[in-house]
Amino acid sequence: MAVGNGALAALLPVPGVRLATVSAGIKKPGRKDLVLMELAPGSHCVGVFTRNAFCAAPVIVAREHLADCSGRPAYLLVNTGNANAGTGAPGLADARRCSAALAELTGVEAESVLPFSTGVIGEPLPVQKIIEALPNALTDLQADGWLAAASGIMTTDTRPKAHSLSFHCEGRDYVITGMAKGAGMIRPNMATMLAYLATDVAVSTPLLQALLSEAAELSFNRITIDGDTSTNDACVLVATGAAGNDPVTGAGGALYNALREALQALCVELAQGLVRDGEGASKFVTVQVNGGRNEQECLDVAFTIAHSPLVKTALFASDPNWGRLLAAIGRAGLPELDVRLVGVYLNDVLIAEHGCRAASYREEQGVAAMAPEEIVIRIELQRGAQQATVWTTDFSYDYVRINAEYRT
């Protein structure tokens, strides 16, 4: 199950980036399970990583290498089928062996190769298979390899998630392209979200990191399928500088603004794509909370709604169950919440206010609002000027089936 048709717009190559997608035999024979990204000299790279204390071996090594190569890696190496998570010290050595092998083949430092893994937790990484597939991958590198790569990083995703934007600024054209995989936060025994983004804009490393952190906060950190945080989450942004502009080093200029806007739009598109393809998803739900004293309390209300199994099963049933929404808002922990001010909307239908069902509300309106695949739940707190939006899915039989049937 997934929401919408998932059709992808054309993916634009990013000058300075080439990608290869090959089969290393980690998953079933013939399945593409190894993706290699080559970054031209002059590129640099920033990342945001899982905050899970049990983070996977490749996350630890990728972070180390990114620091050791001063943010200028030559290769990103991604395998699926095995997360190399919950693998202890041997897992760290395995991740380093893969990087070292690619470095030796290509004549770069081992620190210039960032490893990423996604798939089953707790199994030893099949290092030899990965190493043997590297020559093929190097041969296969191509600038228009984004679509194949977006499929190559999938695990139990039902379809690839990728998107491109181009923008024009001060007489020059730029591009930003990205791909991502998801999304359960942990998939069945899988370690989940990976996202790779690249642009040809020249931009300083500190600014690139700030832009990525901000965009991830407003996109990947605003989605939830089941509230579980993966051990392997990673999102990487490459700036190749191939567009030849004077490097952007400070906030506020026209190109900074254009890049920021494009990056945020790209991340939101990919994050929403993860939700639409969430495990067992039959609804795509936007939870928008307005009128909070600060952004955090808006997020607290939005995530309490988005994580509530009772709200999510009601969404699955297309049931306009405003009682469950009120109950979720009421336990979000907001200080001095005056429940008489709170308004609850499904799409644009006011369903509850003054702590009870709205006088104007008719059940047919709620049923009509809940029928489509895409639903907006809007909460008006009426106690401030801040707002926040998160995206989530419903909770279906299929979610239980997918996560219960999958065995270690």
Place this chain on the structure above:
Amino acid sequence: MAVGNGALAALLPVPGVRLATVSAGIKKPGRKDLVLMELAPGSHCVGVFTRNAFCAAPVIVAREHLADCSGRPAYLLVNTGNANAGTGAPGLADARRCSAALAELTGVEAESVLPFSTGVIGEPLPVQKIIEALPNALTDLQADGWLAAASGIMTTDTRPKAHSLSFHCEGRDYVITGMAKGAGMIRPNMATMLAYLATDVAVSTPLLQALLSEAAELSFNRITIDGDTSTNDACVLVATGAAGNDPVTGAGGALYNALREALQALCVELAQGLVRDGEGASKFVTVQVNGGRNEQECLDVAFTIAHSPLVKTALFASDPNWGRLLAAIGRAGLPELDVRLVGVYLNDVLIAEHGCRAASYREEQGVAAMAPEEIVIRIELQRGAQQATVWTTDFSYDYVRINAEYRT
């Protein structure tokens, strides 16, 4: 579905308390849906109530009345079939009308009647039906009415939850009896947990409140079905003083200790009963976290595990999925967690340590540990001396069915 056979031990009357259970016609004709508890003069009463900001009208009125009668109510009036929640100002008036009608019939002050409701959210309380059933209820009052009352307060519970303990102290016999209903934290569109406890021990009000707060914290606040907090939760403890002892006014004496122990055992028994009868429950799971720096971080880990949909679906599948347990521990937010020290046990089988599968672990052991209806997940943090235990259930197809099929 429910875990275990739910057989109840004999329920002991509490001198000073009489109970009636009658049909007011709120639910289907003939279904008992109104419970009245009469407390003899000299009894007093303390309570703990939901922290949900959208708390139901009867919760607001019961709290008010309890204060206004100085903790000495004469009657507790409980209806099922309608939660009188999400009903705004008219709901408050309805709850007050029920109390006033009973007060008029019995010649007590309206503030001496505490109202409680459980059932569907958002529908007007059928006040007239309740008022018309009061004479019958008054006629029906009897000392051994606990079992009928435990069934009378049920909504979608599949069986009554009640328990008694007697204890002997310094030449005198005492009794404590309680009943509870649950448990989804909100049931399908229902507003959930109610518990009524009574003892014949004479004990001062401040001490009684302290004892109840402590016992509730270690029992009802340590269970979770789905993490949703009801709008109607209430737990009330009555001390009739009918045993004739010198009132207990301070901590530390033999009777204080005996009462405290019996009260905690009663609350744990009832709380576990709510979990065993949780929506769609096929497993009863104890999550025990040892070796924390403080109790709160043990609770954080325990509840993160107990709320994780991925852990709960694995429990449903009897899948010893230690990767999901590690991932849940890792996202519980513990500062400076050294994952290499963490040990994960299923019953007494060590399944993970040093951040990976335990070398000694065999899959057969995990499968055997997960097979029974009752499972203990034990986490050893090895960073302190504190511990905490919570109880929960799995997440089954039936949970989704119960909560998705039920319509507003």
